[in-house]
Amino acid sequence: MNPPRAVARKPPGRPRSSESHQAILDTTLDLLAERGFTAMSVEEVAARSGTSKATIYRRWPNKLHLTVAAFERTPPLSDVDRGNVGKDLETLVNRFVELMASTPLGKAFPSLLGESAHNPELTKLIVPVFDARREPIRNAIRRGIARGELSTGTDIEFVLDAIMGPVVMRFMLSGAKPGKSYIRKAVAEAIRYHQA
Amino acid sequence: MNPPRAVARKPPGRPRSSESHQAILDTTLDLLAERGFTAMSVEEVAARSGTSKATIYRRWPNKLHLTVAAFERTPPLSDVDRGNVGKDLETLVNRFVELMASTPLGKAFPSLLGESAHNPELTKLIVPVFDARREPIRNAIRRGIARGELSTGTDIEFVLDAIMGPVVMRFMLSGAKPGKSYIRKAVAEAIRYHQA
Amino acid sequence: MNPPRAVARKPPGRPRSSESHQAILDTTLDLLAERGFTAMSVEEVAARSGTSKATIYRRWPNKLHLTVAAFERTPPLSDVDRGNVGKDLETLVNRFVELMASTPLGKAFPSLLGESAHNPELTKLIVPVFDARREPIRNAIRRGIARGELSTGTDIEFVLDAIMGPVVMRFMLSGAKPGKSYIRKAVAEAIRYHQA
Amino acid sequence: MNPPRAVARKPPGRPRSSESHQAILDTTLDLLAERGFTAMSVEEVAARSGTSKATIYRRWPNKLHLTVAAFERTPPLSDVDRGNVGKDLETLVNRFVELMASTPLGKAFPSLLGESAHNPELTKLIVPVFDARREPIRNAIRRGIARGELSTGTDIEFVLDAIMGPVVMRFMLSGAKPGKSYIRKAVAEAIRYHQA
DNA sequence: CAGTAATCGAGACGGTACGTCCCGTCTTTAT
DNA sequence: ATAAAGACGGGACGTACCGTCTCGATTACTG
Numbered sequence: 079m080n081p082p083r084a085v086a087r088k089p090p091g092r093p094r095s096s097e098s099h100q101a102i103l104d105t106t107l108d109l110l111a112e113r114g115f116t117a118m119s120v121e122e123v124a125a126r127s128g129t130s131k132a133t134i135y136r137r138w139p140n141k142l143h144l145t146v147a148a149f150e151r152t153p154p155l156s157d158v159d160r161g162n163v164g165k166d167l168e169t170l171v172n173r174f175v176e177l178m179a180s181t182p183l184g185k186a187f188p189s190l191l192g193e194s195a196h197n198p199e200l201t202k203l204i205v206p207v208f209d210a211r212r213e214p215i216r217n218a219i220r221r222g223i224a225r226g227e228l229s230t231g232t233d234i235e236f237v238l239d240a241i242m243g244p245v246v247m248r249f250m251l252s253g254a255k256p257g258k259s260y261i262r263k264a265v266a267e268a269i270r271y272h273q274a
Numbered sequence: 275m276n277p278p279r280a281v282a283r284k285p286p287g288r289p290r291s292s293e294s295h296q297a298i299l300d301t302t303l304d305l306l307a308e309r310g311f312t313a314m315s316v317e318e319v320a321a322r323s324g325t326s327k328a329t330i331y332r333r334w335p336n337k338l339h340l341t342v343a344a345f346e347r348t349p350p351l352s353d354v355d356r357g358n359v360g361k362d363l364e365t366l367v368n369r370f371v372e373l374m375a376s377t378p379l380g381k382a383f384p385s386l387l388g389e390s391a392h393n394p395e396l397t398k399l400i401v402p403v404f405d406a407r408r409e410p411i412r413n414a415i416r417r418g419i420a421r422g423e424l425s426t427g428t429d430i431e432f433v434l435d436a437i438m439g440p441v442v443m444r445f446m447l448s449g450a451k452p453g454k455s456y457i458r459k460a461v462a463e464a465i466r467y468h469q470a
Numbered sequence: 471m472n473p474p475r476a477v478a479r480k481p482p483g484r485p486r487s488s489e490s491h492q493a494i495l496d497t498t499l500d501l502l503a504e505r506g507f508t509a510m511s512v513e514e515v516a517a518r519s520g521t522s523k524a525t526i527y528r529r530w531p532n533k534l535h536l537t538v539a540a541f542e543r544t545p546p547l548s549d550v551d552r553g554n555v556g557k558d559l560e561t562l563v564n565r566f567v568e569l570m571a572s573t574p575l576g577k578a579f580p581s582l583l584g585e586s587a588h589n590p591e592l593t594k595l596i597v598p599v600f601d602a603r604r605e606p607i608r609n610a611i612r613r614g615i616a617r618g619e620l621s622t623g624t625d626i627e628f629v630l631d632a633i634m635g636p637v638v639m640r641f642m643l644s645g646a647k648p649g650k651s652y653i654r655k656a657v658a659e660a661i662r663y664h665q666a
Numbered sequence: 667m668n669p670p671r672a673v674a675r676k677p678p679g680r681p682r683s684s685e686s687h688q689a690i691l692d693t694t695l696d697l698l699a700e701r702g703f704t705a706m707s708v709e710e711v712a713a714r715s716g717t718s719k720a721t722i723y724r725r726w727p728n729k730l731h732l733t734v735a736a737f738e739r740t741p742p743l744s745d746v747d748r749g750n751v752g753k754d755l756e757t758l759v760n761r762f763v764e765l766m767a768s769t770p771l772g773k774a775f776p777s778l779l780g781e782s783a784h785n786p787e788l789t790k791l792i793v794p795v796f797d798a799r800r801e802p803i804r805n806a807i808r809r810g811i812a813r814g815e816l817s818t819g820t821d822i823e824f825v826l827d828a829i830m831g832p833v834v835m836r837f838m839l840s841g842a843k844p845g846k847s848y849i850r851k852a853v854a855e856a857i858r859y860h861q862a
Numbered sequence: 863c864a865g866t867a868a869t870c871g872a873g874a875c876g877g878t879a880c881g882t883c884c885c886g887t888c889t890t891t892a893t
Numbered sequence: 894a895t896a897a898a899g900a901c902g903g904g905a906c907g908t909a910c911c912g913t914c915t916c917g918a919t920t921a922c923t924g
Contacts, residue, residue, distance in 0.1 A: 091873030092915040114392030116312050130876040185391045191446055192388020195381045196310035243439030250387055253397055288895040326897045483868025484920045506784035508704055522871045577783045584780020587773045588702030635831030679899030680889040718902040
């Protein structure tokens with residue numbers, strides 16, 4: 079009749095402050111966008127968030143992990159389903175681009191990607207985070223197949239790359255968000271061949 | 275009575291050593307690939323190239339410019355023309371990917387791209403360098419149009435993005451070079467719609 | 471109708487653990503001797519004594535007071551009276567030196583003295599503690615005067631300094647205990663002039 | 667006809683700045699006296715001396731060595747020879763005490779002595795420095811023997827201890843300089859037994 | 863014998879200094 | 894004038910403690 083023994087009991091000691099936690103991550107994301115990974119300093123994160131270096135380093139082993147954790151908090155895309163693959167994808171990609179341009183994500187992502195080229199550990203951390211952000215687009219493609227708009231044999235990952243590759247590349251190289259017509263074209267091109 | 279003014283007069287004093295120049299850039303590229311922009315230090319470049327910091331800073335104003343200068347030395351693609359757009363593009367992209375994987379370019383490029391997100395000055399420096407490396411691909415598309423393999427209205431830049439976007443993105447996210455079949459698919463997809 | 475006011479009423483709540491108290495002070499003295507005041511950490515005292523920082527700071531306001539409290543627990547000299555000033559003093563000083571060499575006192579004392587040079591508060595705390603440890607020597611001198619071995623006008627404090635000064639100084643500078651012959655000489659010299 | 671090859675040629679590179687060197691040591695000694703070893707910070711030394719932490723740590727491996735180096739710069743006693751051991755010693759000890767009280771030496775010395783109790787390496791560094799400061803007193807004793815004021819068999823080191831022990835001990839325990847009459851007594855007592 | 867209250871251990875908190883490393887500049891002698 | 898060598902001021906890194914605080918759990922006494 080005892081309640082099922084919880085898998086993880088509350089650990090002893092003073093619990094970590096979630097206010098500090100939030101403040102640190104928010105500040106990190108802001109500074110990351112403002113200055114980039116290299117120019118951002120953990121010292122400034124501590125000062126600006128009203129916490130301390132000790133509190134930061136208790137949670138994350140170094141600047142890189144802190145940055146990834148902050149990056150994870152960037153808002154995700156929500157699913158869009160208006161019954162038409164093309165329209166849905168276009169809307170999603172526009173929103174994604176908007177997100178990149180208007181939140182720290184746009185500047186933080188290239189910074190992290192650059193670091194990850196020499197740091198397999200970081201790659202492992204960052205890829206799932208980025209991948210999760212593309213999930214709603216993947217879903218839209220899946221629904222397109224389910225509805226019969228796209229052929230059954232459609233390679234979902236490839237279509238995803240065909241849409242996101244050009245868009246992200248252009249964003250990263252120019253620093254500016256690709257226009258709506260560019261996005262429309264990218265989506266159209268990517269799905270045209272697979273349309274039933 | 276003076277000799278006719280030369281277009282470029284030889285400056286007085288000891289001339290700059292071109293051996294040092296080469297050694298510095300080679301070492302920079304190696305270290306950039308080994309460690310990435312952030313972890314690479316100018317001090318180590320000087321030590322490993324057998325030169326000195328003063329010699330480096332006399333030539334380039336800072337670490338960033340040094341890095342870009344080194345990056346510029348990565349070998350370019352040479353044109354490929356076997357009379358078939360698809361084959362040519364496939365060959366070129368395979369060579370490009372091979373270059374990324376086997377030279378420092380593959381690791382240096384994401385590093386620089388990451389820095390450039392917060393540094394417009396770097397963006398201006400790096401974009402033409404990267405763009406030049408895609409020129410042979412652009413040429414192949416142009417020849418395809420000239421030969422009538424692709425329609426006259428083909429948007430060259432867009433086709434370029436459609437091919438390179440997925441390939442580069444995949445390379446940067448995974449760190450591994452995309453397979454030949456992936457490249458074949460990417461090229462096929464990018465040009466299919468424009469084929470006459 | 472209240473019960474007669476007790477001199478010290480027992481306070482409510484859980485009483486302080488005297489085991490912890492002892493363990494903390496013992497550990498402090500050990501660590502003080504092992505590492506010195508600066509290198510010793512309250513955190514380690516807590517860990518090694520099986521208590522916690524809160525328990526320590528509830529009893530002593532800071533590291534300095536804790537240290538002094540621990541220092542106070544060093545064993546005192548006991549009086550020696552065999553009827554001969556010279557013999558008594560020699561015995562006492564030998565025991566004192568033995569105490570310095572074999573207990574944490576020898577290493578803790580210089581540490582505290584060093585801190586006290588810049589901390590008048592600590593000086594006030596530490597001087598009586600050290601002074602108390604010299605009391606049996608003072609007593610032996612007093613008895614010498616009472617017995618007529620030393621002249622009536624003997625300046626007790628000065629004789630004390632004349633014996634202890636060289637011995638302690640030598641101990642502190644060398645880190646090793648002065649030999650028995652050195653001590654014999656110091657005692658002889660200090661009292662010779664005052665002998666009746 | 668070449669000049670004899672110097673044992674140590676001038677090393678390559680920019681020579682270390684002696685201005686910085688001086689400024690660092692002066693500032694260290696000031697801060698050491700003001701705050702003591704523990705409370706003094708290398709960061710503040712750098713700031714106040716107008717130099718940088720790097721410049722300090724290039725010269726000394728850590729705070730302790732820096733402190734000892736600063737300590738070495740305390741002014742030495744100069745010899746005093748007016749033809750009378752007693753008078754000479756009295757003058758010297760008075761000057762020594764004056765030096766302790768009016769320069770950082772008085773507060774720096776206990777601090778270092780305290781640290782050295784747990785640090786044999788520091789002991790080795792500090793003992794010769796302190797010993798050198800007692801050399802003029804040793805000289806005065808030697809001259810007293812030479813002049814026949816003190817007996818030939820006088821143990822110089824012991825007389826030195828008998829004078830300095832009480833004086834230094836009293837200074838360190840009280841923090842105040844011993845009075846002139848105390849010094850006169852200490853000197854008289856120390857040499858009386860050895861007077862010819 | 864339940865309620866109250868101060869203790870306990872654990873460990874997080876903001877803060878400060880440590881010693882290290884690198885940046886971009888400067889100063890020296892040698893070519 | 895350039896080269897190698899290496900010191901310079903500046904500033905961030907990640908670590909270690911200080912003295913304070915906040916938890917849940919314990920241990921007495923009080924009503």
